[in-house]
Amino acid sequence: xxxxxxxxxxxxxxxxxxxxxxxxxxxxxxxxxxxxxxxxxxxxxxxxxxxxxxxxxxxxxxxxxxxxxxxxxxxxxxxxxxxxxxxxxxxxxxxxxxxxxxxxxxxxxxxxxxxxxxxxxxxxxxxxxxxxxxxxxxxxxxxxxxxxxxxxxxxxxxxxxxxxxxxxxxxxxxxxxxxxxxxxxxxxxxxxxxxxxxxxxxxxxxxxxxxxxxxxxxxxxxxxxxxxxxxxxxxxxxxxxxxxxxxxxxxxxxxxxxxxxxxxxxxxxxxxxxxxxxxxxxxxxxxxxxxxxxxxxxxxxxxxxxxxxxxxxxxxxxxxxxxxxxxxxxxxxxxxxxxxxxxxxxxxxxxxxxxxxxxx
Amino acid sequence: xxxxxxxxxxxxxxxxxxxxxxxxxxxxxxxxxxxxxxxxxxxxxxxxxxxxxxxxxxxxxxxxxxxxxxxxxxxxxxxxxxxxxxxxxxxxxxxxxxxxxxxxxxxxxxxxxxxxxxxxxxxxxxxxxxxxxxxxxxxxxxxxxxxxxxxxxxxxxxxxxxxxxxxxxxxxxxxxxxxxxxxxxxxxxxxxxxxxxxxxxxxxxxxxxxxxxxxxxxxxxxxxxxxxxxxxxxxxxxxxxxxxxxxxxxxxxxxxxxxxxxxxxxxxxxxxxxxxxxxxxxxxxxxxxxxxxxxxxxxxxxxxxxxxxxxxxxxxxxxxxxxxxxxxxxxxxx
Amino acid sequence: xxxxxxxxxxxxxxxxxxxxxxxxxxxxxxxxxxxxxxxxxxxxxxxxxxxxxxxxxxxxxxxxxxxxxxxxxxxxxxxxxxxxxxxxxxxxxxxxxxxxxxxxxxxxxxxxxxxxxxxxxxxxxxxxxxxxxxxxxxxxxxxxxxxxxxxxxxxxxxxxxxxxxxxxxxxxxxxxxxxxxxxxxxxxxxxxxxxxxxxxxxxxxxxxxxxxxxxxxxxxxxxxxxxxxxxxxxxxxxxxxxxxxxxxxxxxxxxxxxxxxxxxxxxxxxxxxxxxxxxxxxxxxxxx
Ligand SMILES: Nc1ncnc2c1ncn2[C@@H]1O[C@H](COP(=O)(O)OP(=O)(O)O)[C@@H](O)[C@H]1O
Ligand SMILES: [Mg+2]
Numbered sequence: 001x002x003x004x005x006x007x008x009x010x011x012x013x014x015x016x017x018x019x020x021x022x023x024x025x026x027x028x029x030x031x032x033x034x035x036x037x038x039x040x041x042x043x044x045x046x047x048x049x050x051x052x053x054x055x056x057x058x059x060x061x062x063x064x065x066x067x068x069x070x071x072x073x074x075x076x077x078x079x080x081x082x083x084x085x086x087x088x089x090x091x092x093x094x095x096x097x098x099x100x101x102x103x104x105x106x107x108x109x110x111x112x113x114x115x116x117x118x119x120x121x122x123x124x125x126x127x128x129x130x131x132x133x134x135x136x137x138x139x140x141x142x143x144x145x146x147x148x149x150x151x152x153x154x155x156x157x158x159x160x161x162x163x164x165x166x167x168x169x170x171x172x173x174x175x176x177x178x179x180x181x182x183x184x185x186x187x188x189x190x191x192x193x194x195x196x197x198x199x200x201x202x203x204x205x206x207x208x209x210x211x212x213x214x215x216x217x218x219x220x221x222x223x224x225x226x227x228x229x230x231x232x233x234x235x236x237x238x239x240x241x242x243x244x245x246x247x248x249x250x251x252x253x254x255x256x257x258x259x260x261x262x263x264x265x266x267x268x269x270x271x272x273x274x275x276x277x278x279x280x281x282x283x284x285x286x287x288x289x290x291x292x293x294x295x296x297x298x299x300x301x302x303x304x305x306x307x308x309x310x311x312x313x314x315x316x317x318x319x320x321x322x323x324x325x326x327x328x329x330x331x332x333x334x335x336x337x338x339x340x341x342x343x344x345x346x347x348x349x350x351x352x353x354x355x356x357x358x359x360x
Numbered sequence: 361x362x363x364x365x366x367x368x369x370x371x372x373x374x375x376x377x378x379x380x381x382x383x384x385x386x387x388x389x390x391x392x393x394x395x396x397x398x399x400x401x402x403x404x405x406x407x408x409x410x411x412x413x414x415x416x417x418x419x420x421x422x423x424x425x426x427x428x429x430x431x432x433x434x435x436x437x438x439x440x441x442x443x444x445x446x447x448x449x450x451x452x453x454x455x456x457x458x459x460x461x462x463x464x465x466x467x468x469x470x471x472x473x474x475x476x477x478x479x480x481x482x483x484x485x486x487x488x489x490x491x492x493x494x495x496x497x498x499x500x501x502x503x504x505x506x507x508x509x510x511x512x513x514x515x516x517x518x519x520x521x522x523x524x525x526x527x528x529x530x531x532x533x534x535x536x537x538x539x540x541x542x543x544x545x546x547x548x549x550x551x552x553x554x555x556x557x558x559x560x561x562x563x564x565x566x567x568x569x570x571x572x573x574x575x576x577x578x579x580x581x582x583x584x585x586x587x588x589x590x591x592x593x594x595x596x597x598x599x600x601x602x603x604x605x606x607x608x609x610x611x612x613x614x615x616x617x618x619x620x621x622x623x624x625x626x627x628x629x630x631x632x633x634x635x636x637x638x639x640x641x642x643x644x645x646x647x648x649x650x651x652x653x654x655x656x657x658x659x660x661x662x663x664x665x666x667x668x669x670x671x672x673x674x675x676x677x678x679x680x681x682x683x684x685x686x687x688x689x690x691x692x693x694x
Numbered sequence: 695x696x697x698x699x700x701x702x703x704x705x706x707x708x709x710x711x712x713x714x715x716x717x718x719x720x721x722x723x724x725x726x727x728x729x730x731x732x733x734x735x736x737x738x739x740x741x742x743x744x745x746x747x748x749x750x751x752x753x754x755x756x757x758x759x760x761x762x763x764x765x766x767x768x769x770x771x772x773x774x775x776x777x778x779x780x781x782x783x784x785x786x787x788x789x790x791x792x793x794x795x796x797x798x799x800x801x802x803x804x805x806x807x808x809x810x811x812x813x814x815x816x817x818x819x820x821x822x823x824x825x826x827x828x829x830x831x832x833x834x835x836x837x838x839x840x841x842x843x844x845x846x847x848x849x850x851x852x853x854x855x856x857x858x859x860x861x862x863x864x865x866x867x868x869x870x871x872x873x874x875x876x877x878x879x880x881x882x883x884x885x886x887x888x889x890x891x892x893x894x895x896x897x898x899x900x901x902x903x904x905x906x907x908x909x910x911x912x913x914x915x916x917x918x919x920x921x922x923x924x925x926x927x928x929x930x931x932x933x934x935x936x937x938x939x940x941x942x943x944x945x946x947x948x949x950x951x952x953x954x955x956x957x958x959x960x961x962x963x964x965x966x967x968x969x970x971x972x973x974x975x976x977x978x979x980x981x982x
Contacts, residue, residue, distance in 0.1 A: 053868055074871045086869035090887040099883070100873035134969050136976040151873055364821055374799075381792035389789065398787065400878035410780025418845035419803055421822070422814035429817050495712055498705060513952050518716055520948045522906035524925045525941040529723035531933065532734045539722050539736040572716065622805070630807025633908040633922075637929050647809055654913065660817055667810045674807060689801065 003065070004029045004155055004187040005050060010059035012045050019045040021211045022059065027155075027189060028204075032181050034190040036198040037208030038234070043191045044083070046208075047157050050189070051080045064154055079148035081158040085140055087132045093143050094119065094128040100151035118146040122180075138169050145180065155187045162197065174201055195235050199223065207231050227267065229353045232279040239285070239322045241278045241296075242355055245270055253352050259296035259316055264350030280350040282311070285324035285343050287335070294342030298322060300335050310334055314343070367425045374420055430665035434658075451665030470649060470666075477646040478673055480564065481629040488568050488575050488624050489617070496579035497609065501588055519573050527566050527637035534562040555640075563638040563645070567628050574627060575620040582616020583609060618687045622678050629674055646670060720945060727938035734935045746939040753936060759924035762836060763905055766920060769840045770847055770904040771897045777844065778851025778896060779889070782859055785852075801853075803846035808909030815842035815914050835918030842914040843904050850903065851896035858892035 005027040012020040020042045027033045035043045048054045050061060052073035061068045063077060073080075079100075088096050094115045101111035119125050122142035127135060135143065141161060148156055158177075162170045178201050181188045192198050198205050199219040206216045207230070215227045226232035233240060243257035248271070254263045255278045264278050288294035302313030307328065312335070314322035324343060328334070335341055386392055396404045431447045439445060455474075458467035499511055518526065533539050534556035541553040556562040586609065594604050610617065635645035650670065653663030682689065726734035730741040750756065781800050788796055803811065815838055823833040866888070870880045886893075908922045915923050928937060 051872060053871075072871070073868065074874050074876060078872070080869070080872045082865045082869055084863070084865055086863065086865040088866065088869070088884060088887075090890075099870070099875075103870075103873065103875040103879050103883075131969070134972055134976075136973055136979075139976065147873070364825060367818070378792060378795060378799075381790075381795055382788065385788070385790035385792045392789075395787070398877060399881070400876060403878045403881050407780045407784050410777045411784050414777035414781060414844070414848050415799055418815070418841050418848075420799070422811075422818035422845075423806075425818035425821070426810075426814035491712070491715075494705075494708055498709070502705075509956065513949075513956070514713060514717065516952050517945060517948050518720060520902060520906065521720065521941060521944055522922055522925075523908055524922055524929055525723070525937070525944065526719070528925075528929050528933070528937055529719040529941065531929075532726055532736065532938070533719050533722050542737060569715070569719070626805060626807060630809050630909060632809055632912060633926060636926060650809060650813075651912070654813065664813060664817060667807075667813045671806060671810045675805070678805065689798065 002029045003027070004031075004063070005189070006060075006062040006065075007046075007050075008060040008062070010046075010049065010056045010061060012042070012049055012054060013057045019211055020049070020056075023213055025206065025213060025216065027187060030185055030187055031203040032178065032188045032190065032201055034192060034198040034202035034205045035208055036192055036195060036205050036235070039193055041208045042211045043193075043208055044159055047080070047159055047189065047191055050155075051078045051157055052076045077154040079151055079153035079156050081144050081148055081156070081161050083159045083161075083163070085144045085161075087140060087143055087147070089132050092129050092131060093124060093135070096132065096143055097146045097150050099147065104151070115146075115150060118150055121183075122146050137165050138173065141165065141173060142176075145177075149180075149184060153186065155189060156181075158188065158190045160191055160193070162192075163194075170197075177201060199235075207235060209234070225267075226279070226351065226353065229277055229279070229355060232267075232351065232353055237282050237323060238279040239282060240320050241280070241318070242320075243276065243278065245272050245274050245276050245352070248272060252347060255352055257296075258318060262295055262350070263347040264352045265348060267351040267353040270354060275355045276352050277355045278350055278352050280345050282323040282325040284345045284349040286345065287324075287326070287331070288342035288344045290342075292342065293344060295344045297340060297342050300337050300339045300341060303334070303337050305334070314341075364425070366428045367421055370424045370428075371416060371421050375416070426664045427668060429661050430668050432661045434661050451662045452669070454662060455666060455669055470646075473644040473646050473649055474669070474673070476644040477629055478677070480644075481567075481625055482677075484564060484568050484571075484628050485621050485625045488571050489579075489621060491568070492572055492575040492579055492620070493605075496576050497583055497605070499576075500580050500583035500586075501591065515573055515576065518569075523570055523631070523633035524637060526570055527634045530562050530566040530569070530638060531557065534565070557638060558640040558642075560638075560640050560643055563635060563640070563643065566634050566638050567631060570631070570634060571624045571627055574623050578616040578620040578623070579613065580616075582613035582619075586612045614685060615687060618682060618685055621681070625677065626674055630670065720941070723938045724942045724945065726935050727942045729935070732935065734933050734938050746935040747943075750936045750939045750943070755919070755924055756921065756936075756940070759919045759921040762918055763921040766836060766839050766843070767901040767904040770843045771900040773840065773844045774847040774851045774900040775893055775897045777848040778853075779855055779893065781848065781852040782855040785856060786859060800849055802849075804849045804853075806846070808846070808907065809913060811845055812842045812910035812913030815845070815910070816916070835914065835916035838914040838916065839911050839918070839920065842910040843907055846910070847900045847903050851900055854896040854899065855889060855892045858889055862888055 003026050005025075007023050007025040009022045009024060010020065011018065011022050023046070035046065037043055045054060049056050050063070052068065052071060052075075055069075068076060088099065091099065094112065097118055098106075098111040098115040101114060106114075116125065116128060119128050122145060124139060124142055124146065127139060132140065132143070144161070161177075162173050165173060174197060177188075177190075190198070190202065199222075202219060204216060204218055205222050207214045207222060209230045215222055215231045217225070222231060222235050226235065229240075232238050241255070241257045241259060241262060243255040243262075245253055246256045246261060247254040248266060251266050252263055253266045253276075254261050255276050257278065262278050264280070267279075268276075270276060296316065298314035298316045300312055301315045302311075304311045305328070310326045310328050310331075312324045312326065314324060316322050326334070398404075399407060430451050431449065432445060433448055433450065435442075435445060454467065455470055456467055458464055458469075495511075499508055503511060531538075535541070536553050536555060536557070538556075540556070541550075544550045545553065554561075556565075590612075591604060591608060594608050599608075630647060631645070632647045632651065635643055635648055639645055639648065646666075647670075650663055650666045653659050653666055657663075722736050723734070725736050725739070727746050728742050728744070729735050729739050730743045730745070785793070785796065785800070819833060819838055819841065820829075823829040826832070862885070866884050867880050870884045871877075875883065906922065908926065911920055912923060912926065925937065925940070928934060
């Protein structure tokens with residue numbers, strides 16, 4: 001597969017503030033790539049650099065192998081879907097979609113035809129001649145997508161496009177976006193702070209924190225093999241058990257925590273004696289048989305039954321809250337609030353990472 | 361060197377200073393895109409031409425030329441630029457001390473008129489403010505939407521009737537045998553008709569009238585922007601009404617008050633039409649004196665000097681007031 | 695009697711006095727336009743007549759003045775909107791010190807008495823047209839008045855346009871660029887349509903301001919005559935009910951214009967409400 005976008009040591013600064021630190025990244029042709037990170041971590045800034053609105057202070061941005069330095073946003077083969085959509089209120093839906101063709105000098109009848117075809121694909125044909133202000137949120141979204149696709153970009157950039165929609169519509173639009181991407185086959189770069197969206201839609205995800213890319217990988221990799229404490233705690237839920245490394249062997253290591261010695265896979269390079277945190281997901285915790293082996297003990301201080309799943313809030317005596325998620329059908333009886341439990345997990349499901357700053 | 365050369369040089373300095381500042385600012389913001397890359401040749405050309413013509417041809421050059429002219433003698437065209445065309449302060453001396461043949465120590469006629477104009481304009485500005493403030497407050501904080509619409513409509517009507525006609529209506533109203541005297545005599549308030557015109561009362565009333573709206577709209581906008589809850593809260597706390605206005609509404613509306621007062625003062629002091637129509641025989645307004653330098657005496661340099669004196673006085677007063685009130689020019693010019 | 699009652703009476707009393715002051719003089723003048731005596735007389739009404747209106751519409755000097763006023767007003771409107779727009783756009787592209795300097799230059803004309811602007815225009819253009827060799831064509835009252843008025847009317851226009859420009863959503867411009875538009879295309883397709891309401895209202899304001907201007911005009915008009923300068927010389931010479939008739943016409947036109955404006959605004963509001971309702975309906979349907 002060829003590379004669609006290549007970032008080489010890209011750094012972006014505003015005055016003395018560095019919004020994106022030296023970043024290297026390859027995004028492949030035709031993939032659905034997401035940037036996931038908390039608000040203010042530099043996602044929009046990076047996207048604006050790719051589309052040409054911001055020049056990087058250092059480093060090279062290549063699109064289709066070509067260095068983009070000095071090339072304005074109107075000359076790049078990218079199309080951006082803005083956070084607020086930025087549809088043109090003084091034009092009709094069809095005129096909006098045809099605008100990119102119009103400025104390229106495509107004749108009136110041809111661009112109308114092409115606009116109508118795109119509108120048909122996003123099921124907006126009956127609304128072609130309406131004003132933008134008469135459309136609903138989801139329809140506006142689709143106009144924005146059709147407008148961006150009309151110029152046949154190599155890469156489509158989407159900046160939190162669903163954040164303004166309500167939950168139900170958001171779920172629906174996720175599927176629709178994914179379908180569109182598969183149909184047109186171009187690279188989508190998608191920005192979000194919602195891990196559900198990123199995991200659900202993307203081929204690969206870059207997790208960002210404070211101007212750094214912390215990890216790049218598929219949703220599964222990010223979820224089950226986080227490479228940093230930030231990723232482990234930002235993506236999905238994790239129980240964090242901090243301590244000191246006491247033994248390392250064969251890719252496994254033991255951490256001395258206040259709850260006792262716990263083992264997990266080694267997730268970073270460290271030595272015996274280093275501070276480290278063991279991360280284990282709530283659904284990996286199992287109830288130990290009464291009197292049987294367990295990794296640590298905790299008291300149930302919250303219980304919420306949700307049909308197939310049951311969530312337990314656990315008090316271990318540590319500062320951090322713990323949680324466990326049980327498959328209801330695997331248990332004949334559920335513990336009660338106040339019960340003292342033994343909990344265990346498979347060390348292969350836990351990961352030990354260098355203690356980092358907690359996620360924002 | 362003729363007058364225009366000085367003008368061109370001074371204007372060039374203003375323009376060069378501008379470009380120098382632009383360059384300086386750009387060095388501190390290297391990420392800004394170049395002017396022509398930003399706008400393209402056509403739009404860029406339009407912007408430069410539009411702003412250039414406006415500021416240079418209709419404003420800066422005429423102003424500079426007028427200043428320059430005020431330092432010259434009145435000369436017949438043949439002698440302009442000749443050896444007799446030297447710089448002089450005579451026109452300003454004339455304003456202060458009168459002509460060289462005059463026996464008085466100071467030019468009392470003009471000075472008195474000048475200071476009277478400034479002083480009366482200030483007083484009228486305050487009166488106009490006092491009349492306008494309650495209405496502006498009422499419109500902004502108390503009136504319902506429907507009432508507001510009617511009030512605005514009623515206010516708009518006199519706004520587009522020009523100064524001459526407004527002044528004319530006061531002449532009809534306040535003439536010796538006019539309507540107002542008729543009423544006053546009819547109800548026995550006065551035996552003799554009052555000479556509103558001769559005493560300049562009509563002039564002052566009309567000046568006040570003409571600038572009511574100039575005052576009301578900025579006031580209204582400023583008071584309207586204040587959250588009504590603040591006022592309610594103060595009232596709940598038991599603040600007396602004058603306290604609320606003086607310490608809650610007015611400080612908040614300061615930019616609006618500054619803007620209304622500044623405009624009102626400038627327009628009153630610089631009024632031409634109203635004194636022309638309503639000025640009594642012993643009217644002291646300064647603008648007719650300036651007008652006469654021009655179109656009675658045809659002494660343009662002296663007229664220019666007088667205009668500059670008026671301009672400087674206005675600027676000085678406005679800036680002093682702004683300074684005292686702690687306002688910036690940008691806040692009032694909206 | 696409670697305090698609220700007293701307050702409301704005081705407010706009503708004040709409002710009545712205020713509007714008597716504001717509208718009374720105009721009403722009085724209006725009456726004289728229909729009264730027969732040839733000196734504008736309010737009372738007694740000696741007989742109703744439309745004579746003064748007939749005379750007004752046959753008054754060649756006034757009609758000539760009106761024509762010049764309209765020519766000047768239209769030219770000032772076109773020039774000032776164009777220059778004010780350029781001024782506002784340049785403002786948005788400046789920052790730091792140059793912006794303050796520039797702001798001072800473009801706002802100054804508003805704060806300079808009209809009489810000073812009129813005088814400076816006349817004295818400068820007399821000599822300037824001289825060295826251009828165009829004194830016979832350019833140095834005339836109409837041209838000078840247009841120039842003198844444009845200097846400060848452009849500032850008004852600029853301030854109006856700037857106010858709207860500050861509400862411009864930059865992502866609109868970026869979206870157009872991103873779709874491949876050049877900056878001039880962005881200007882034409884996105885910025886100008888967005889500014890349209892401000893351009894129209896500033897043009898209207900420019901025309902009306904020019905039409906009723908006297909201070910700058912009286913110096914710059916030279917041998918020509920606008921409606922206001924004709925009026926001024928008439929009023930100076932003596933009173934005459936045709937002037938009242940003219941004022942009445944202007945007042946009636948103002949009222950009609952204001953009412954039409956009000957009606958348009960309401961229609962616009964109603965349309966916006968309809969759109970909103972339609973959108974809500976669509977949104978509801980989408981979630982089913
Ligand atoms: N034009 C700018 N000037 C200065 N700081 C900026 C600018 N744009 C963004 N930033 C800063 O860069 C950081 C990253 O912003 P952004 O990329 O918008 O974050 P997000 O990940 O939420 O999209 C923020 O701290 C923001 O304040
Ligand atoms: Mg963002």
